[in-house]
Amino acid sequence: MNSFQNLLGSPQSPFVIRTSLGGSGLRVAVKDNINIKGLGTTAGSRVYRTEPPALKSATIVQRLLAANFHIVGKTKLHELAFGITGINDAFGTPINPRFPKLIPGGSSSGSAAAVAASLADVAIGTDTGGSIRIPAACCGVFGLKPTFGRIPRDGVLPARSSLDCVGVFAQSVAHLETTMEALDPHYKREASGSYKLGFVAPHGNPEISDAITAAVRATGLPICKVMLAHFDSAFSAGLTMIEYETANAFRDLLDSSLIGDDVLTRLRKATGITAEDMRVAEVIRKQFREELKNAFETVDVLVLPTIADYPPPLADARTDRSAVSLTKNVRPFNLSGNPAIAVPLPSINERPVSLQIVGPMGKDDVVCAVARQFEACLTR
Numbered sequence: 001m002n003s004f005q006n007l008l009g010s011p012q013s014p015f016v017i018r019t020s021l022g023g024s025g026l027r028v029a030v031k032d033n034i035n036i037k038g039l040g041t042t043a044g045s046r047v048y049r050t051e052p053p054a055l056k057s058a059t060i061v062q063r064l065l066a067a068n069f070h071i072v073g074k075t076k077l078h079e080l081a082f083g084i085t086g087i088n089d090a091f092g093t094p095i096n097p098r099f100p101k102l103i104p105g106g107s108s109s110g111s112a113a114a115v116a117a118s119l120a121d122v123a124i125g126t127d128t129g130g131s132i133r134i135p136a137a138c139c140g141v142f143g144l145k146p147t148f149g150r151i152p153r154d155g156v157l158p159a160r161s162s163l164d165c166v167g168v169f170a171q172s173v174a175h176l177e178t179t180m181e182a183l184d185p186h187y188k189r190e191a192s193g194s195y196k197l198g199f200v201a202p203h204g205n206p207e208i209s210d211a212i213t214a215a216v217r218a219t220g221l222p223i224c225k226v227m228l229a230h231f232d233s234a235f236s237a238g239l240t241m242i243e244y245e246t247a248n249a250f251r252d253l254l255d256s257s258l259i260g261d262d263v264l265t266r267l268r269k270a271t272g273i274t275a276e277d278m279r280v281a282e283v284i285r286k287q288f289r290e291e292l293k294n295a296f297e298t299v300d301v302l303v304l305p306t307i308a309d310y311p312p313p314l315a316d317a318r319t320d321r322s323a324v325s326l327t328k329n330v331r332p333f334n335l336s337g338n339p340a341i342a343v344p345l346p347s348i349n350e351r352p353v354s355l356q357i358v359g360p361m362g363k364d365d366v367v368c369a370v371a372r373q374f375e376a377c378l379t380r
Contacts, residue, residue, distance in 0.1 A: 010092070011091075011092030011093070012092060012093065012094060012095040013076075013092065013094065013110075014029070014075050014076060014094040014109070014110035014111070014113035014114040014117065014119065015029070015073040015074065015075055015076065015110060015114065015119075016032045016042060016044075016073070016074045016075065016076055016091055016110070017032075017039065017040075017073055017074050018072065018073040019036075019039065019071060019072065019073050019074070020070070020071075020072065021036070021065065021070070021071040022064070022065045022068065022069050022070045022071050023065070023068030023069065023070055024068060024070060025067065025068035025069045025070060026069050026070070026121040026122055026175060026178060026179070027069075027070050027072045027119075027120045027121045027122075028064055028069045028070065028071055028072065028120055028121065028122050028123060028124065028179070029071075029072055029073050029074070029075045029110070029111055029114040029115070029119070029120035029122075029123040029124070030061065030064075030071060030073075030074050030075065030111075030123070030124045031074070031075050031077055031081075031108050031110070031111050031123070031124055031125045031126060032044060032074040032075060032076065032077060032110070033077060033080075033081050033126060033156060033157040034058050034060065034061065034074075034124060034126070034155060034156050034157075034166070035054035035056065035057055035058045035061070035155035035156075036054060036057050036058075036061050036071065036074065037053070037054055037055065037056055037057040037061075038053050038054070039053055039054060039074060040052070040053050040054070041054055041074075041157065042091070043077070043079070043080050043081065043157045044076060044077040044078060044079040044080065044081070044088050044090065044091055044107075045079045045080055045090060045258065045259065045260075045263075046090045046258040046259075047253055047256055047258045047259065049090075054155070056155065057155065058152070058153075058154055058155025058156060059152040059154050059155065060124065060151060060152060060155075060156075060166055060183055061155070063182050063183055064124075064179075064182055064183070066182075067181075067182035069122075069179075069182060072114075072119070072120050073114075073120075075094075075108070075109075075110025075111045075113075075114055075123060076088055076091050076092065076093075076094050076109055076110035077106065077107045077108055077109055077110060077111075078106030078107035078109060078131075078263075079259065079260050079262075079263045080157075080158075080246070080250060080259075080263055081107040081108075081126055081128065081131060081157070081158075082107065082246050082263050082266060082267070083106045083107055083262060083263060083266075084105065084106045084107070084129075084130065084131075084134055084323050084324060084326050084327060085103045085105070085106050085312075085317040085318075085323050086103055086104040086105050086106035086107065086109030086135060086138075087103070087106075087262075087314070087317060087318065088109070088260070089260055090260065093109070093314070094109045094110045094113040094114075095113065096113060096116070096138060096139055096314075097113055097116040097117040097139065098116050098139060098140045098347075098352070099138070099139070099140070099311070099347075099350065099351065099352055101313050101314065101315075102138060102310075102311045102312070102313055102314060102351070102352070103138055103311050103312060103313075103314050103317045103323075104135055104138055104139055105134040105135030105136070105137065105138030105139065105311060105326075106131060106134065106135060107125075107126070107128075107131040107135075108123075108125030108126060108127070108131050108132055108135050108143075108169070109135050110123075111123035111124060111125040111132075111135070111169050112125070112132075112135035112136055112138065112139040112141055112143065112169050113135075113139055114169075115139070115141045115169045115170060115171055116139040116140060116141050116171075118171070121170070121171070121175055122168055122169060122170045122175050122176065122178075122179045123168070123169040123170075124166060124167070124168060124169075124179075125143070125166075125167055125168070125169060126156060126164055126165065126166055126167070127143075127145040127164065127165050127167050127334065128161055128163045128164040128165075128242050128246075128334060129163065129238060129239070129242045129327050129330070129331045129334050130326070130327040130330035130331055130334070132144065132145050132165075132167045132168075132169065132342070133145060133306050133330045133340060133341075133342040133354075133356060134306070134307065134326055134327065134330060134342075135169075136169055136306070136342040136344070136354065137306040137307050137311070137342050137344075137352060137354030138307075138311045138352060139352070140344045140347065140352045140354075141169055141170065141171055141342075141344060142169065142170050142171065142172070142173060142176050142341065142342065142343060142344065142371065143167065143168070143169050143341065143342040144167045144168050144176055144180070144339070144340075144341045144342075144364070144367070144368070145165050145167045145330075145333070145334070145339065145340050145341070146165050146166070146167055146180070146184075146339050146364050147165075147337060147338065147339045147361055147362050147363075147364055148162075148163070148165055148334075148337030148338075149165075149337070150165070150184055150339075150362070150364065151165065151166040151167070151183050151184060152166070153165075153166060157249075158245070158246065158249035158250070159249070160245070160249065161245055161249075162241065162245065163238065163241055163242055163245070163334040163335065164334075165334075166183070168180060168183070172375070173368055173371050173372045173375050174372075176341075176368065177189055177368050180364065180368070187364065187365065188365060189365060189368070189369070190365035190366050190368065190369040191369065192369055192372060192373050192376075193369065194221060194222065195221055195222075195300040195301060195366065195369070195370050195373075196221070196222045196223070196224070196298075196299045196300050197216060197219075197221050197222065197223040197224075197299060197300070197301060197302075197303050197370070198223075198224060198225070198226035198295055198298070198299030198301065198302045198303070199213075199216060199223055199224065199225050199226065199302075199303055199304070200225075200226050200227075200228060200231070200302050200303070200304035201225060201227070203308060204305060204307075204308025204309050204328075205308060205309045205310065207348055208305050208307075208308060208309065208310070208348075208353055209305070209308075211345055211346070211348060211353045212303070212304070212305050212345070212353075212355055215345050215355055215374060215377070215378070216303055216355075218377045219373055219374060219377050221370075221373065223303075224298070224299065226295050226299060226302060228288075228291060228292075228295070228332075229291065230284065230287050230288040230291050231288075231332055233284050233287075233288070234284060234285070234288040234331075234332035234335050234336065235327070235328055235331050235332050235335075236281075236284075237280070237281035237282075237284035237285060237288075237335055238281075238331040238332060238334050238335035239324070239327075239331060240273060240277055240278065240280075240281045241278070241281050241285075241335065242331075242334070243266065243269070243270035243273055244270055244273040244277070244278055246266075246267065246270065247267050247268075247270035247271050247273070250267060251271075253267070254267055254268055254271070262318075281335075284335070285335050285336065288332060288335060288336050289336050289337075292336055292338060292360075293360075296359075296360040300359070300366060300370070301357050301358060301359045301363075301366060301367060301370050302357070302358040302359075303355060303356070303357055303358075304329055304355075304356050304358075305329055305353075305354065305355065305356065306329060306330060306342040306343075306354035306355060306356040307326045307328075307329060307330075307354065308328055308329055309325075309326070310348075310351040310352070311326065311351070311352065329356060330356065333358055337361060338358050338359060338360065338361055339358070339359045339361075339362075339363060339364040339367045340356055340357065340358040340359070340367065341356070341357050341367050341368065341371050342354045342355070342356055343355040343356070343357060343371050343374050343375070345378065346378070355374065357370050357371055357374075
């Protein structure tokens, strides 16, 4: 803990700025693409470094303060929330507290790192293509992407998205659900039960596959295999949509010299996505949603690895073009909008392993209830 306290103010700190706002409840860190009244919102980019402070807090921030949460700071992110590694040369890359040689994951890198380092009890992030679940998996914490549209997005950059969700990081499901109760007044905790799991056969590192299988069996919950024929096409369609929507959201920055090379390259490339590409992606979205709806007629939740391989070392991540493949198992559920949570499992040779639980639309409470049962198995 002390070693991470010493990082505060350094390039490896998870925070852009420290603050002390609100009550005496859970300490919460907020991703710096979310407005807090009186503070600047940089979205991890030099473009916004000199923007005036926000005149109004996002609704989610107002709800946290009303629920007695204590805001401890705004956290770093991959620039413009548009990247998976969490590397940010403008503000510094947060160290991964539990796996310091590996990437922290993105885009909500600082939020995951702050929770993993116990510098915050919970943290708020955003997830457009895995940006909560990927860093949660990399840093070994819980990370929930709620059902699309469940949590208000006003005061969040980018302002419009058909994929993005505000969600929560925590070291326990209890803290995560306490935060959800603050963010959504309609959220009610679901009791544990004999939920039926649908196991989506993973494609990836066999060590991770074996660890996921063992964790699933340890719960004693009923299980069956589920095949998702549109899974791979949903990944591609989700990638098309995030590229197109993000490029349009930041179109006025395409000639800026202040944008990092990795993000600028992606933004410029995305301008080549056509209306026909988006039409096809929307068709796939409808097909995948229908496939999931049918699957949830026979199972309560789906389970699969959050990421199918180990996160890459930080030293290799700049040149490794395969980083986007880390989103293979998470991005499809941004396309569909289903709630999904990353659950940390025991590490293997100092590398993180994470299980993803996906539920029907609106069943965030069931997803958390099943996560609670996995958590209980892992701690007994």
